[in-house]
Amino acid sequence: MKRILAVLVGPLLALVCASGHAQQDAATLTEQPEGDAQRGRLVFGPCRSCHFTDARAGHGNGPNLYRIFGKVAGKQAGFDYYSEPLRAAQFVWTPRVLDAWLAAPMQVLPGTTMMSPGVPDAAQRADLIAYLQLVSVRETDDAGEP
Ligand code: HEC
Known part of the structure; x- marks a missing residue:
């Protein structure tokens, strides 16, 4: 002991x-800076061209992000375009891990196929993460985008 x-x-x-x-x-x-989900909805704007946050929408050019926290990276069924590094990844997405990755996706995970500059601003990342947490507690988005 x-x-x-x-x-x-x-x-x-x-x-x-x-x-x-x-x-x-x-x-x-x-x-970690306290995020604001409403501001985060706007920060997520550019991500939306590739990612859906509604479970029923399935995958886009990028994998679905509904309830992404707690999932092992690079393993979602039905998404066939993961890069080698994400396919082989052994880590779970947590707000902190996502925060670190989104600061500079291509530098943090060389070889990723996610063609996004990420979100260099820490406060904006916190807002975006708060938004992803909010959309993940909804059952569906029948009520429209929050
Ligand atoms: C041009 C399309 C595109 C844009 C824009 C984009 N992504 Fe991605 N995203 C992808 C692709 C493709 C992957 C798979 C990457 C890989 O396998 O290396 C991915 C993977 C992810 C993952 C990992 C999912 C999993 O199942 O492990 C997260 C989380 C993520 N993106 C969040 C974001 C956020 C947040 C933004 C906005 C800042 C964003 N992405 C912008 C295409 C995009």
Whole structure:
């Protein structure tokens, strides 16, 4: 038990100490800007030419993004155009992972076939992620786009 605690406490202490010395770094590690889904709907505009967010709409030029969080990357049935790196990917899409990727998709995942500059602005990425979370809790989008 002591050993487990040491394993857990070590990195935590390192984080706390780091935050004392370099608050900025710690903040960027632990904080994500609060996103606004309504603004995010507009940020998602350019993505819409390739991605649907309604489950029933299926895939477009890009895979469907309904309930994308929690899915293993590059594995959606019925989408046949994943790149090698995404096909082989072993990670799950979380808001944080998507945030990192969308900062510069082609640099972060060399070989991706997603021809998009992503969203370089961190606040806009947070808005976009909030929007994707919102559309994922809807049953359908019968009520129209939120
Ligand atoms: C020109 C079409 C296009 C645009 C624009 C585009 N995407 Fe994509 N997207 C793709 C393609 C193609 C893939 C598959 C990429 C691969 O396999 O490397 C993809 C993959 C993804 C995935 C991974 C899905 C999965 O099943 O693993 C996410 C998430 C995603 N895009 C989000 C976005 C967001 C958010 C935007 C807007 C900033 C965007 N995309 C813009 C075509 C596009």
